[in-house]
Ligand code: FES
């Protein structure tokens with residue numbers, strides 16, 4: 001049994017310590033908002049916050065995060081920044097297939113939490129780890145700007 | 153999403169969740185309520201009003217539109233719901249969408265006569281059907297109100313979900329009239345609105361899936377969780393045509409959580425599957441597995457070798473596709489001849505959600521959960537595998553995390569694989585097959601490799617007098633349920649875009665060499681146009697350069713008989729200021745192409761900096777008939793450009809001794825946010841019925857970009873991807 005602090009709750013999972021956090025969230029805790037895209041920290045679909053830092057959960061063993069605060073898409077609306085980002089996402093019609101968007105929103109929220117006025121270069125730096133095969137990038141950029149404005 | 157459909161899915165069904173453990177209860181407690189779930193539990197006290205297969209209205213006033221097309225990102229759910237809501241005069245906020253069950257009697261794509269999504273047909277084939285469904289429901293609600301109030305039906309108006317009789321001041325919501333409307337006969341004929349009266353069609357209403365997809369609550373195949381469900385991860389052979397000789401499962405079975413290890417074989421895939429309680433256990437088991445492959449019939453050739461063969465074939469006449477005049481004779485007489493060979497690699501679809509399928513085998517029946525793009529084909533293929541009638545295959549269609557054609561497999565390849573594994577293991581509990589990204593990239597079903605050879609003859613004035621075009625590549629439909637499309641030895645999907653070449657050329661010949669390889673191939677967003685548009689549009693620019701013509705003016709002259717093309721060309725020239733002065737900061741390239749009934753032109757704008765060449769902006773003009781939702785059309789233009797750009801810049805699946813060299817997004821790079829150009833989309837005003845939008849933007853960006861690069865570098869681009877030609881953008 002491994003104990004995790006996820007979205008403000010302490011949860012137990014019967015998994016091997018080498019299991020990536022992604023699969024503990026998805027297969028054991030039922031938190032399927034966090035997606036599997038590549039399994040190699042190449043696409044960002046699995047991005048969660050670990051102690052506030054955007055992290056690729058597909059490559060981090062669960063044993064490495066037992067003492068950390070984990071936040072997933074399911075609880076990101078509980079922060080003002082996360083809520084603003086989600087509302088901006090809807091207002092700008094960002095999602096197409098939607099499969100990458102949990103990861104995009106987690107990366108964007110982490111960006112705005114530490115930088116309320118990101119430049120285009122800041123956005124590129126924070127978001128270029130998140131692939132979107134549907135090509136929603138222009139709307140992601142617009143939504144980040146919109147969220148930044150709504151938080152100003 | 154509706155409770156009835158997702159019943160049994162642990163993570164969305166409240167009933168199952170409340171029975172489940174703490175973790176599950178928690179996960180759902182944190183989820184904002186799914187619209188459909190919440191509403192379905194609220195509504196349904198009285199029997200719902202279901203005037204036809206596409207509309208259900210419950211007494212809480214919620215209108216559920218039954219979508220016969222899967223939502224892959226293309227916006228089909230929103231578009232179909234708009235058609236119903238328009239004629240029903242519903243308020244957009246009362247609309248929900250649910251995926252239809254597999255039933256080709258009711259839910260066939262009218263363009264194919266089977267149930268499936270593709271060919272950019274979702275709105276085009278449904279335009280009258282879904283409007284009629286909405287108009288029928290409206291007529292019955294109005295009749296119910298007229299009966300109840302004892303007034304004339306033609307004095308009743310419906311506005312934004314309110315039914316009103318102004319003279320008596322009476323009004324009602326849809327929900328209040330559901331019970332009475334359900335008792336009435338369905339009218340044989342209804343009148344559809346005059347487009348001038350549209351209040352939702354043509355407006356950018358919010359996508360019905362935007363909120364679920366922004367909150368992590370949308371359910372994809374990957375997210376389906378059922379009681380007792382197991383997960384399978386597979387080992388496929390490293391080469392096409394190889395089979396399983398033997399395997400040693402001792403180490404795999406020693407992995408904690410592994411239940412079973414089985415070999416499987418389907419018409420297109422073979423391998424060994426590790427079945428476990430969860431993905432990670434299965435994946436560890438798969439890594440511990442030792443498989444010996446029988447490579448007696450394995451394909452061991454390389455891309456370079458295939459390319460040489462294709463080039464050699466292109467020098468010879470093939471199966472005739474189109475003949476006008478005498479191209480051979482006109483070429484022989486021409487004052488000047490131009491020739492170019494264009495080369496295209498295999499491409500993977502690489503949708504964001506790696507392929508997967510959930511299957512549950514029952515007694516004489518079977519049920520799947522899948523982002524299902526070809527229900528009729530999947531029912532037939534599963535029926536055949538399991539020896540049951542196709543209608544005993546129940547399909548729960550869920551959101552697809554992209555597809556770009558891949559989930560509409562004509563062999564139902566991964567769907568059948570999931571069932572074959574469950575069958576081999578004798579499972580009655582549900583099984584989720586999960587391919588890793590590497591499995592997804594290496595298991596085949598690519599856009600085929602192609603070579604085009606084009607020769608043009610010019611007269612002394614530089615006018616085109618002959619065009620001889622030969623295409624070499626595999627057929628997408630041979631050996632599949634779409635094989636009847638082949639006519640006189642020609643697969644139309646290999647030649648579309650050239651077989652209907654719009655340019656005025658007096659002597660034209662188009663030939664096809666269809667090759668056969670064990671490398672499996674499949675429709676890839678925009679199909680034949682993915683290569684034909686590039687070859688034709690780059691060659692037109694080669695002719696323009698050779699004759700000193702302006703690429704826009706030349707196209708305009710050669711397209712004079714095609715007013716839609718001319719109008720789109722003019723619009724893109726105007727928006728991109730084509731005629732204005734150019735300098736190193738504004739290098740332009742143009743391409744135009746018609747596919748799926750829509751005409752798209754794009755201008756790629758490059759700038760040269762000290763670091764190299766940058767793609768700054770793309771101007772995109774589309775004539776797609778009436779734009780049901782202009783915002784969704786714009787999204788699809790942006791999406792098609794991003795997708796086509798990935799392929800143009802770096803997309804290539806290559807074989808070395810038969811082994812696929814790519815595996816993941818590191819060696820199959822795709823466009824990221826910092827590579828995405830600005831895009832200016834203009835939709836031509838039109839009252840024609842809607843034509844395709846999901847695919848037509850995709851094939852135009854590569855030639856527009858290549859033509860701009862040729863303008864910048866003075867060298868034509870004749871092979872993709874650009875990275876393999878040593879061309880990178882900054
Ligand atoms: S799944 Fe983790 S980065 Fe792709």
Ligand code: FES
Nearest residue numbers: 097098132133134
């Ligand atoms: S919305 Fe489909 S991958 Fe991003």
